[in-house]
Amino acid sequence: MSEGTPRRSAWRGQDKRPVLRLAPTRADAVAGVLAVVGLAAIIGVLVWSWPSLPAKVPIHFGFSGVPDAWGARSFLLLFPGLALVIHVGLSIMAFYPHTFNYLWPITEDNAPSQYRLGSSLMRWLRTWVIWGLAYVQWRQAWVALGRSTSLGTWWAPVLVLVTLSIVTTYLYIGSKTAGPP
DSSP states (O other), X not given: OOTTOOEEEEEETTTTEEEEEOOOOHHHHHHHHHHHHHHHHHXXXXXXXXXXXXXXXXXXXXXXXXXXXXXXXXXXXXXXXXHHHHHHHHHHHHTOGGGSOOSSOOOTTTHXXXXXXXXXXXXXXXXXXXHHHHHHHHXXXXXXXXXXXXXXTTHHHHHHHHHHHHHHHHHHHHHHSSOOO
């Protein structure tokens, strides 16, 4: 099925919102590849660092990026599992954009563009969260191994800035393609 020819499969609920099956865009495919590479990075950091890690590792960082809680190194095993749950969950969600809450009415005319944007939002947020987890796990290992003392002072502002940029871009483009009020 080509990207420009959505297939209508049903109508949903009282709001008459169409249910469309849209092929992912090339940008969505890039986000997918980057997310899988991020998952591999999380696993790679864990495998690489595990033999050298001390019994106690940083398990929480304050806003300044400095560790403020330490725990068993087994805590780091949560990151691959969490990243996988996020990856699978947001990937599945991206295929059901007709179930999302939108800030504007979804019509037959704007549904294809709105659904593509909603799906892309899920895919890019998934990728960003996975890479954020990969970075945190890498820095946890480095702090535990004495190669660093923190996440870096820039981490929290970058986390907020990139997240807001992804969401703001979606909202801007979404509002432009929403159609007349």
